[in-house]
Amino acid sequence: MKELDELDQVDLSLLDLVDHVLNKGVVLTGEATISLAGVDLIYLGLNVVLASVSTIERVVGERIKGDFERKV
Amino acid sequence: MNFYIYSLSEAIAVAASVWPAGLLDAPVETVEHAGLSLIVSRIERLPTPVRWVDLQAHDAVNRTVLDGGVCVPLRYGTMLATRQDCVELIEQRIDYWRETIERVRGHVEISIKGLLPAQAEATVTERVPVVAGPGAAYLQRRRADLEAQERLVERSKHLAEEIRHELGLPSDAVIVDSRGRLIDVALLIRREFSSEGVARLRTRIETLPGRWRVGAPWPPYSFVGAPTGSGQLRPATEEHKWGEPG
Numbered sequence: 001m002k003e004l005d006e007l008d009q010v011d012l013s014l015l016d017l018v019d020h021v022l023n024k025g026v027v028l029t030g031e032a033t034i035s036l037a038g039v040d041l042i043y044l045g046l047n048v049v050l051a052s053v054s055t056i057e058r059v060v061g062e063r064i065k066g067d068f069e070r071k072v
Numbered sequence: 073m074n075f076y077i078y079s080l081s082e083a084i085a086v087a088a089s090v091w092p093a094g095l096l097d098a099p100v101e102t103v104e105h106a107g108l109s110l111i112v113s114r115i116e117r118l119p120t121p122v123r124w125v126d127l128q129a130h131d132a133v134n135r136t137v138l139d140g141g142v143c144v145p146l147r148y149g150t151m152l153a154t155r156q157d158c159v160e161l162i163e164q165r166i167d168y169w170r171e172t173i174e175r176v177r178g179h180v181e182i183s184i185k186g187l188l189p190a191q192a193e194a195t196v197t198e199r200v201p202v203v204a205g206p207g208a209a210y211l212q213r214r215r216a217d218l219e220a221q222e223r224l225v226e227r228s229k230h231l232a233e234e235i236r237h238e239l240g241l242p243s244d245a246v247i248v249d250s251r252g253r254l255i256d257v258a259l260l261i262r263r264e265f266s267s268e269g270v271a272r273l274r275t276r277i278e279t280l281p282g283r284w285r286v287g288a289p290w291p292p293y294s295f296v297g298a299p300t301g302s303g304q305l306r307p308a309t310e311e312h313k314w315g316e317p318g
Contacts, residue, residue, distance in 0.1 A: 014124060016183065016287050019256075021127045024293035025147035026080075026172075028161070 073114040075103070075158050077150045078133040079291070080169055083109040085140035092132045095119070100133055103158040108169055110158050111137055118149060134291045142177045143291045144169065172296050179260045180289035182269055184235070186255040188224060188282040221252065228255045231280060235259070238276060239269055247294050253282070258294035 076095055083104045091100035094113035102109040111133060119126050130148045137143040152158055162169065228250035235257065236246045245260040261269045266289045277284035 013288075016290075017124070017127050017131060019183075020181075020290050020293040021130050021148045022122075023147075024296075025145045026150075026296045027147050028150060 073116055074151045074153055075110075075112045075155065076115050076118070077146050077152065077158070077161075078111045078113070078130055079137050079143050079145040080108060080110050080162070080173075081137050081140060081142050081144065082173065083107050085142055086111060086137060089136055089140055091136055093129065094133055095126055095129045097129075100136075103155055103162075105159045105162040106166060108162050108166070108173075110162060112158065115151075118151065122148070131291075138180065138291045142173050144172050144176065144296050145291045145293050147293075176260065176292040176295055178263055179292055179295075180263050180266050181292045181294055182259045182261050182266065182273065182289055183287040183294075184255075184257040184259070184273060184277065184284060185287070186231075186257075186277070186280065186282055186284040188227065188253040188255065224253060225250050228257075231255065232257045235273065235276065239272065245295075260292055260295050261289075263289070 076098070078094070078100070083102070084107070086102055086109050094100040096113075096115050096119060098113035098115050100111060100113055103112055113133075127148060134143055134145045137145075152161065228248055232246055232248040232255075236243070236259075239259065239261070241259060241261070247258040249256040249258075259269070270286055270289070273286045277286060
């Protein structure tokens with residue numbers, strides 16, 4: 001646990017934020033919310049979010065992952 | 073302007089809330105129907121790509137909702153076209169909203185994340201004898217890997233069950249997600265016991281194999297599921313296009 005405690009607490013908190021806000025919580029399902037000009041809105045929404053998650057991973061994830069793997 | 077939705081709560085619980093700045097610094101307001109309120113902000117489009125401040129804004133609003141007593145948080149990114157759509161969202165799924173409110177009322181989520189030791193994976197594969205033939209050897213290694221994964225999943229469930237018993241939680245108050253050596257345990261705990269629960273967990277994880285950490289209390293994102301319902305809701309209007317990725 002000492003090694004984990006030495007990790008940047010801000011990084012861990014941001015990981016928790018991504019895990020909760022982007023990965024969990026109520027997700028509306030059903031055809032009612034997925035039509036936009038004949039294109040699946042949820043599909044679009046997921047693409048927006050996934051693209052953003054990729055950006056987040058590129059900017060932050062490599063560093064955090066590297067720290068975590070080195071520590072453990 | 074579209075309606076970005078953070079969460080749902082009881083109307084009376086959020087009537088006097090003092091809201092932080094919402095997404096894109098938009099004011100936070102409520103859309104009330106049948107004694108329930110969606111917590112929303114009016115924005116034209118979602119920011120793309122998502123920034124840390126956007127996620128933090130979403131969470132900050134939901135924490136304020138939680139302070140009012142009950143929060144059913146939505147995942148980041150839900151927008152509807154009109155106020156009437158928000159009303160219909162409440163009405164069409166009202167049974168789900170009310171059931172979920174009762175399930176999470178007065179509760180917070182505590183998350184525990186762990187990384188099991190590498191030896192947990194190596195134990196089975198190291199015992200597998202080498203056999204002649206590349207095809208058979210591959211299949212044998214593959215089977216050994218799958219068996220090792222199954223053992224890790226069982227170990228994760230066992231550890232989560234130990235924690236659940238220690239805290240005296242019902243079985244539906246614990247959600248376990250394990251991927252390889254990584255374990256994510258979400259616990260639904262009465263808010264008044266959350267400090268005690270966190271303290272006990274931090275003591276308990278010292279005795280667990282591998283590396284563990286206990287997170288601070290969260291709105292109950294893991295315990296709200298996905299509502300089913302019917303009826304038409306209009307998403308963000310066509311005129312408002314998504315922003316271009318950065």
